[in-house]
Amino acid sequence: MSMQQIYLAIPLLPLLAAIIIGLFGKYLPRAAAHVVTIAGVAVSFGLSAYVLNHAIVSQPYNETVYSWLKSGNFSFEIGFLIDRLSAMMMVVVTFVSLMVHIYTIGYMHEDKGYARFFSYISLFTFSMLMLVMSNNFMQLFFGWEAVGLVSYLLIGFWYTRPTAIYANLKAFLVNRVGDFGFLLGIGLVLYHFGSLDYAAVFSVAPAMADTKINLIGNASWSLMTVTCILLFIGAMGKSAQVPLHVWLPDSMEGPTPISALIHAATMVTAGIFMVARMSPLFELSSTALSFVIVIGSITALFMGFLGVIQNDIKRVVAYSTLSQLGYMTVALGASAYSVAIFHLMTHAFFKALLFLGAGSVIMGMHHDQDIRNMGNLKKYMPITWITSLIGSLALIGTPLLSGFYSKDSIIEAAKFSTVAGSGFAYFSVLVGVFVTAFYSFRMYFLVFHGKEKWREAKHDAHHHDDDHHDEEHHHGLSPADDPHEPGWVVKLPLILLAVPSLAIGYFAIEPMLFGDFFKGVIFVDAHAHPAMHELAHHWHHIFHSPVGMALHGLMTLPFALAASGVVLAWFFYMKRPDIPAAIQAKFSLINQVLENKYGFDSFNDRFFAAGSRFIGNKLWQIGDVKVIDGAMVNGTANLIGKLSGVVRKLQTGLIYHYAFAMIIGVFLMLSLGLLKI
Numbered sequence: 001m002s003m004q005q006i007y008l009a010i011p012l013l014p015l016l017a018a019i020i021i022g023l024f025g026k027y028l029p030r031a032a033a034h035v036v037t038i039a040g041v042a043v044s045f046g047l048s049a050y051v052l053n054h055a056i057v058s059q060p061y062n063e064t065v066y067s068w069l070k071s072g073n074f075s076f077e078i079g080f081l082i083d084r085l086s087a088m089m090m091v092v093v094t095f096v097s098l099m100v101h102i103y104t105i106g107y108m109h110e111d112k113g114y115a116r117f118f119s120y121i122s123l124f125t126f127s128m129l130m131l132v133m134s135n136n137f138m139q140l141f142f143g144w145e146a147v148g149l150v151s152y153l154l155i156g157f158w159y160t161r162p163t164a165i166y167a168n169l170k171a172f173l174v175n176r177v178g179d180f181g182f183l184l185g186i187g188l189v190l191y192h193f194g195s196l197d198y199a200a201v202f203s204v205a206p207a208m209a210d211t212k213i214n215l216i217g218n219a220s221w222s223l224m225t226v227t228c229i230l231l232f233i234g235a236m237g238k239s240a241q242v243p244l245h246v247w248l249p250d251s252m253e254g255p256t257p258i259s260a261l262i263h264a265a266t267m268v269t270a271g272i273f274m275v276a277r278m279s280p281l282f283e284l285s286s287t288a289l290s291f292v293i294v295i296g297s298i299t300a301l302f303m304g305f306l307g308v309i310q311n312d313i314k315r316v317v318a319y320s321t322l323s324q325l326g327y328m329t330v331a332l333g334a335s336a337y338s339v340a341i342f343h344l345m346t347h348a349f350f351k352a353l354l355f356l357g358a359g360s361v362i363m364g365m366h367h368d369q370d371i372r373n374m375g376n377l378k379k380y381m382p383i384t385w386i387t388s389l390i391g392s393l394a395l396i397g398t399p400l401l402s403g404f405y406s407k408d409s410i411i412e413a414a415k416f417s418t419v420a421g422s423g424f425a426y427f428s429v430l431v432g433v434f435v436t437a438f439y440s441f442r443m444y445f446l447v448f449h450g451k452e453k454w455r456e457a458k459h460d461a462h463h464h465d466d467d468h469h470d471e472e473h474h475h476g477l478s479p480a481d482d483p484h485e486p487g488w489v490v491k492l493p494l495i496l497l498a499v500p501s502l503a504i505g506y507f508a509i510e511p512m513l514f515g516d517f518f519k520g521v522i523f524v525d526a527h528a529h530p531a532m533h534e535l536a537h538h539w540h541h542i543f544h545s546p547v548g549m550a551l552h553g554l555m556t557l558p559f560a561l562a563a564s565g566v567v568l569a570w571f572f573y574m575k576r577p578d579i580p581a582a583i584q585a586k587f588s589l590i591n592q593v594l595e596n597k598y599g600f601d602s603f604n605d606r607f608f609a610a611g612s613r614f615i616g617n618k619l620w621q622i623g624d625v626k627v628i629d630g631a632m633v634n635g636t637a638n639l640i641g642k643l644s645g646v647v648r649k650l651q652t653g654l655i656y657h658y659a660f661a662m663i664i665g666v667f668l669m670l671s672l673g674l675l676k677i
Contacts, residue, residue, distance in 0.1 A: 009044070009047055011130050013041070013044045014129070017039070017119075018120070018126060021037055021122070028115075032115075034101065034105050034118055037118040037121070038102065048094045049091055051087050051090060052090070054087075055082060055084050056084060063079055074190065074194075074195075076196065078139050081134065085273075085277065085341065085518060085521045085522065090133065093132065094129070096260070096348055096497075097265075097266070099497055100261045102489055103260075104117065104257045106363070107486075107490065108255060108257070113157065117154075117157060117257075120157070120258075123146075123150050124147065127146030127150055128147055128267065131143025135198055137186045137190070138186075141182070141183070143270075144179065144270065145179065147262075147267045147270060151251070153168075154254050154262065155167050155250075156168030158253075158255070163253050166250070174237060175237045177244060178233055181233025181237075182237070183234075185229075188230065202280040202523075205280050205281055206284065208224065209224055211223040228278070229288050231275070232295075234274070235271025235329075236295065237271070238268065239270065240268055241295050243600060245299060248318055248321065249315055251263065251318075256356070259358075260351075260355035260359070264347070264352040265349075265352050266348075268325055272341070273341070276337040276340055276522060279335075282332075289332075290333065293330055293332075293419055293422055295329060300323050300326025300327050300432045301432050303323045303326060304439065308594070309595065312371075313370075313371050313443065314355070316439060317354050317355055319439070323436060324395075326432070327407065330414050330429055331409075333421070333422075334413040334425070335525070336417075337518075337522045337524065338518045339409045339535070341518075342505075342509065343410055346403055346405070347406070349402065349497055350390075350394035350402060350403055351391075353394075353494060354395065356494055357384050357387055360381065361377060361384060364485065373453055374446060374447045374448075375450045375452050381485045383495065384491075386498075387495065389444065390498045392443075395440055396562045397436075402505030403505065405506065405549065407433070407558070408553055411430060411433070413532070416530060416535065417529070417531045418531075433558045434564060436562075438565040440569075442569045445573045446573055454483070505546075506546045510539075510545075513539070514536050
């Protein structure tokens with residue numbers, strides 16, 4: 001096979017599997033659904049690993065595969081740009097997707113929509129691969145919209161549940177808002193740069209750095225700043241940054257495997273990947289970078305606080321994802337694009353692990369998701385316990401684990417950054433370390449240690465679960481059943497994800513951040529934005545190696561904050577559970593603000609949703625009822641009725657009336673004739 005055929009095979013195999021199972025799944029045996037899709041994704045993963053290996057030693061591949069449309073001077077093409085950035089993303093996407101496919105066999109095994117689910121997740125993998133492999137904005141936008149569409153289908157997978165339908169509509173609409181900005185940004189690129197091809201746009205970008213455009217009136221705006229901010233608004237929708245973050249916690253209504261796929265490794269990281277890919281543009285606008293770093297730091301800090309009060313096991317992990325996406329965005333704003341991508345990669349593994357671990361707990365608990373009803377599960381579910389512990393330790397940045405290397409690098413990058421807002425960002429990511437450690441281990445202790453609270457809670461949970469009988473697979477177990485570990489199809493992905501969560505940071509940090517891995521792919525103006533330069537200086541002169549960084553990490557403020565977060569969580573929830581309850585009662589106002597998620601949802605419901613309904617109602621009442629139905633349709637009928645009423649009076653049937661009318665007519669015509677003479 002030539003390299004181009006391999007590149008084509010990688011996204012097309014999952015697409016082919018999705019089409020086969022989607023269209024013919026109901027005629028094939030049940031097992032065909034997972035056999036065909038797993039085969040497609042597994043081959044895709046194998047080829048991606050080969051491509052990554054090839055990309056490390058060879059030049060980037062940048063070719064058009066197919067010309068879709070030519071219009072005037074513009075051409076819209078499907079093409080691949082395979083360099084180390086896209087090759088690494090392909091490996092992460094296909095690996096996590098493969099793990100999720102295997103896990104789904106166990107999680108969805110009694111679900112009626114088994115084949116449909118496998119078809120969707122395969123289609124999702126195809127969409128994400130098209131997004132990361134693209135070499136132009138049009139294909140990027142195609143992948144962007146396709147992952148949005150498939151996430152809509154997956155979040156609303158159990159379509160008989162009103163909450164799932166509400167959540168998938170919300171995800172779709174919020175993403176439309178971000179995508180509108182993204183589309184405007186792409187429009188500006190096409191109009192001013194004359195091309196949608198990355199290489200062409202990046203090559204002329206420096207010459208356009210000082211270009212001004214008029215948007216409103218005579219005020220002049222920097223083209224670069226406007227373009228970058230609009231592109232980033234697209235990323236805010238996809239990567240769930242404040243205020244477009246509201247869809248992500250609600251999307252937990254979908255089955256757990258897609259929580260791991262969409263909200264850990266793939267869709268939400270599309271925005272982060274896109275900004276890193278656009279580094280030659282963002283480097284030309286410090287204003288845009290300031291905007292990015294401030295939005296990221298708000299997300300990192302305030303979404304973490306919400307994780308502290310959640311009781312649904314999946315929602316805790318969802319808010320954790322929001323907070324970590326904020327961290328990645330802070331790295332982007334500090335011009336540390338490679339650090340953002342590095343954290344994207346490490347986070348993909350440990351967050352997918354945490355979601356799948358949560359799914360395993362939910363299965364063990366017979367679909368009760370409330371962490372207050374759990375406890376001491378380590379005794380019953382040892383594999384889930386140890387892998388979840390590894391995931392949690394990686395998330396809070398324990399030295400030597402993968403999350404430590406990427407998270408500490410982000411904190412350092414924020415510290416060294418000089419763009420406006422970097423001071424606030426540094427504060428946010430530091431406080432975020434403590435908050436992350438606290439809510440992660442609050443969940444961990446409540447689920448895996450302490451009293452076995454599910455014995456008394458099981459009775460209520462079983463009754464509550466009756467609502468889910470139709471949509472969700474239920475094992476029909478009696479309330480007295482103890483939790484148990486699911487089968488190997490669930491345990492194997494957990495173990496395989498735990499390995500990179502432990503080790504990948506150790507091996508990848510030097511080549512990715514301080515080596516030549518992203519050379520020629522990610523562009524940083526070291527004079528204007530010195531954060532990466534400072535990080536490299538530290539690495540070469542202080543740390544020297546990953547072990548040196550880990551040892552140094554034990555003496556730093558982030559480590560102290562993370563450790564104190566863990567200790568406090570243990571003290572509050574293992575020793576003195578009365579204290580959190582007392583704090584909650586005493587600070588009821590703050591608790592209320594957090595319970596309301598800072599009022600974003602209620603504001604959107606009252607202002608945007610209710611406002612749209614109000615405008616729609618008025619348009620219907622005035623436009624439809626009064627103007628169209630009243631004036632135009634019924635109005636013309638009334639007018640004809642009135643005219644005919646007048647004409648009807650002239651038709652009396654009496655001869656002398658007609659004779660009189662004729663005499664009057666002749667008289668009028670003669671008068672007119674005489675007047676003309």
